[in-house]
Structure formats: C-alpha cells, structure tokens
Amino acid sequence: MNEGPTTAPSKRIIKCCFGYEKPLHGSLIAMDIGLDTIRQQCQHFNKWLTRLENISSSNG
Numbered sequence: 001m002n003e004g005p006t007t008a009p010s011k012r013i014i015k016c017c018f019g020y021e022k023p024l025h026g027s028l029i030a031m032d033i034g035l036d037t038i039r040q041q042c043q044h045f046n047k048w049l050t051r052l053e054n055i056s057s058s059n060g
Contacts, residue, residue, distance in 0.1 A: 005011070010022045030038060039046040 010020075010026065014020050014022075035049075039049065
C-alpha cells in the first residue's frame with residue numbers, strides 16, 4: 001500500500017482526483033469517518049495513537 005513516496009495513498013488519490021489537497025480533504029475525510037473506524041481499519045495508526053495517549057496519561 002505504501003511502498004514508497006509515489007505509492008502513498010495520498011499520491012494515488014492526487015492522480016485520479018484533480019484538486020485533492022491532503023491537509024484539507026484528509027482532515028475532512030478523517031472527521032467524517034471517525035477515529036474509531038480508522039483505528040479499527042489501520043492497526044499501525046491505532047498503535048501510534050495508543051502510544052501518544054499513553055505518553056499523555058503518564059504525564060499526568
């Protein structure tokens with residue numbers, strides 16, 4: 001899925017969707033989908049977010 005800079009999901013979207021802007025549209029899509037769904041579908045993202053949450057909770 002993401003084997004290099006030209007195969008990243010956003011690069012493939014840009015090729016087929018003229019006007020796609022990752023910061024804007026990526027954020028809107030993420031808000032529409034919701035974190036729970038993204039976490040369920042992407043274990044790598046879930047592990048990364050869990051690490052951030054653990055850092056935050058351990059700092060009090």
